[in-house]
Amino acid sequence: MDLMERTVVRCADGHVFSTASLPMQQAERLGPGRLVRCPRCTRLRNVVPVALEKR
Numbered sequence: 001m002d003l004m005e006r007t008v009v010r011c012a013d014g015h016v017f018s019t020a021s022l023p024m025q026q027a028e029r030l031g032p033g034r035l036v037r038c039p040r041c042t043r044l045r046n047v048v049p050v051a052l053e054k055r
Contacts, residue, residue, distance in 0.1 A: 005020070006018040006019065007019055007049055008050045008052060009036065009047040009048060009050060010050050011036075011038040011040070011041070011046070012045045012046050012047070013038065013040075013041055013045065015038050015039075015040040015045075016050055017038065017039055017040065019036055019047075034046070034047055
C-alpha cells in the first residue's frame with residue numbers, strides 16, 4: 001500500500017480537503033465518519049469521504 005495515498009473528505013462544517021489514508025485508518029472511529037483535524041477551522045471534526053466525479 002502506498003503510504004502517501006490521499007483521501008478527499010468533507011468535515012461537519014462543509015470544508016473539503018484531502019488527508020493521508022494512513023492517519024484516517026488510525027483515527028478514532030465515530031459512526032460512518034472519522035475524527036480528523038480540519039485544516040480550515042483547525043478543530044477536530046467528524047469527516048466523511050467525498051465521492052469524486054469521473055470525467
